[in-house]
Amino acid sequence: MPYVLLAFGALSLLLAVNAHVPRRSALLLVPSFFAGWLTIEMAPHLLVLEIAGLGLLAAGGGLDAWPGWAGLLLGLGGAAGTVATIIAARRTVVTLRDSGVPFDLDPEDAPRYPRSHLVVPPLCLIPRRGVKVQRNIVFREEGRLRLKLDVYRSAADAPGGGLRPGLMQVHGGAWIIGDKREQGLPLLNHMAVQGWVGFNVNYRLSPRATWPDHLLDLKHFIAWYREHAEEYGADPDFLCVTGGSAGGHLAAMVALTAGVPEFQPGFEDVDTGVRGAVPFYGVYDLVEPGPWPVPMGATPFMQKMVLKKSFRDEREAFAKASPVTYLNEDAPPFFVIHGSRDSLIPAGEARRFVEKLRDVSKAPVLYAEMKGGQHAFDVFPSYRTARVVEAVERYLTGLHRQYREGVRGAVPDEVADSLERR
Template sequence: MPFALLAVGVTALLLTVNAHAPRYGAALAVPSFFAGWLTIELAPHLLVAEVAGIGLTAAYGGLGAWPGWVGLGAGAVGVAGTAATIVASRRTVVTLRESGAPMEIDASETRKTSRYPISHLILPPLCLIPRPGVRVHRNIVFRQEGRLRLKLDVYRPASGGDLRPGVMQIHGGAWVIGDKREQGLPLLNHLAVHGWVGFNVNYRLSPRATWPDHLIDLKHFIAWYREHAREYGADPDFLCVTGGSAGGHLAALVALTAGEAEFQPGFEDVDTSVRGAVPFYGVYDLVEPGPWPVPMGATSLMERRVVKKSFTQDTEAFAKASPVSHLRPDAPPFFVVHGSHDTLVPVAEARRFVKRLRETSHSPVVYAEMQGGQHAFDVFPSYRTARVVEAVERFLTGLHRQYAEGVRRPSVPSEITDSVDGGPVG
């Protein structure tokens, strides 16, 4: 039993060290991500498990020899680190100020309607179940050509009423894995409670699909939305887009490539513009290395599975797949979200994208950096996820209010201040 206590204690210590100082090397990035992801976003649940594991092994003879005492000491440090993770997460504040968009909501209204349910924070699997007042329509085919059948799920308010704003959710998974059933659920449920109609959309995946098939599929959804939005109570003239990781990359491209014929072959005349974009921890530049050891486009994933071209011989193809190559003054408002401890997509990737977008776009560009947040932090309905989801709802609701009131977009770039975990993020 002393060695069991040693194992429990050392595991707790390693998990907390990785959560606070994640590994970024090529060989360690993925395991560091998975360990940190679970540790950080499920920290309250992990804390209970660690205390129970240490207490039980100690009670049943774990302190009978020196390995047990070493394990107890390591475990105590690990538990303290997990507790610190919880405290940092509880301090998460996302403040939208000076954004150039009418996003201010009455404080009493916010308290009454915008809070994320605590029950989901205690039992994360509850996010898989539609919240009260939300109706879900599953596996609706939005594109069918031969054997190709692409499907989506709709999250909408159960009550009727006027046409509601729509939002498109794009899942991540490195362009090769992922499904609409797995991601964006906390956000879509929360938005539906507040009057939005959410569309969780699938698209073709590599290596079967070759870039830009992924983006073309999403443009097909927008064409479908223009025709069928009313059937689900959504306004065909108002659609925003969000997504995480590869979905964040695609969400940014959807927002920045409206009307580009290359990405909507056969339906070039369809309006594929969106009213706002909220990319989470996305990849925005495949050509310039920046925070990467080599350009993202030069990795075997992109060369062999996604774009299927040589980076050195056809760099232009990778540039066209980069959101930074499509920056435009008339870009829609953006709310970019990234975690400071992201080991899969370094946070510097978001910072440089936001800087260049603010230099080009005439619309608001909001940036929120989640201190201590890992990649894919919003998949779980953690406390941090709750605060971000609430902020996204306020941002999008502000854009819709602007649309409903017929307010024009600002003609000059806005300076944004985002307060995250109590500190300013530039």
């Protein structure tokens, strides 16, 4: 038993260290990410397990020899690291880089994310009270291809019988895995409670699909939305887009390529523009290395699995798959979100994209870097996720209010007011 306690304590300390200093080597990148992701976003639950485990092992004879005492000390050190992670999350304040002021996420009158979901994370898989979900609606059907989506909306009718704003959610998964049932659920549920209609959209995945199949499918969704939005109580003229990781890349592409003919063959005349974009921890430039050791597009994965082209010989194809290529003055408002401890996509990737977009776009470009946040931090309804979800709702609701008032190109008052309160 002493050696079991030693192993348990060592594992606890290792998880804490990895959460604060993730490994980035090729061999340890993926396991380090998953361990850090779970440790950071499930820290309160991990702390309970650590304390319970140490107590049970100690009571069961773990302290009968020196290895057990060593394990107890290591475990207490790991628990202390987990406590530090919890404190950092509880102090979550989204800082708008280059604005010089913090974004207060805790106004007294803001709709709050339910605390029950923070205690029991799987509850996010169940529609929140007052939300109804329609699943597996086919939005594109060609031959054997059947692409589906889920709709999240309020069970109550819109005030005055009017139409509600629409939100398109694009899942991540490195363009090769992922599904509408797995991602964006905390945000979509919260948005539905606040009167939005959310569409969690599937698209074809690599390696069976080859870029730009993924983007074409999302454009087909927008064309479908223009025709069918009112059937679900949504305004066909108002749609925003969000997504994380590969979904963040695709959300940015959707927002920046409205009307680009090669991405909507056969329906070139359809308006595929969106009113706002909120990409989470995305990839925005496949050509220039920036914070990467080599350009993202030059990796064997992107060349063999996604684009199926040689980066050296067909560099232009990778440029056409990069959101940064399509920066323009008429881009919709962006709210870019990234975690400072993202071990899969460095935060520098988001910073350089925001800087370039701000130089070109007439619309506001906000950037929130979550201190201590890992990649995919919003999949779990953690305390950090709750604060960000609340902020995104206020931001997008502000954009919708401006749309109703005929205003464009300003930071929503909901955001400006929160900045002034600080």
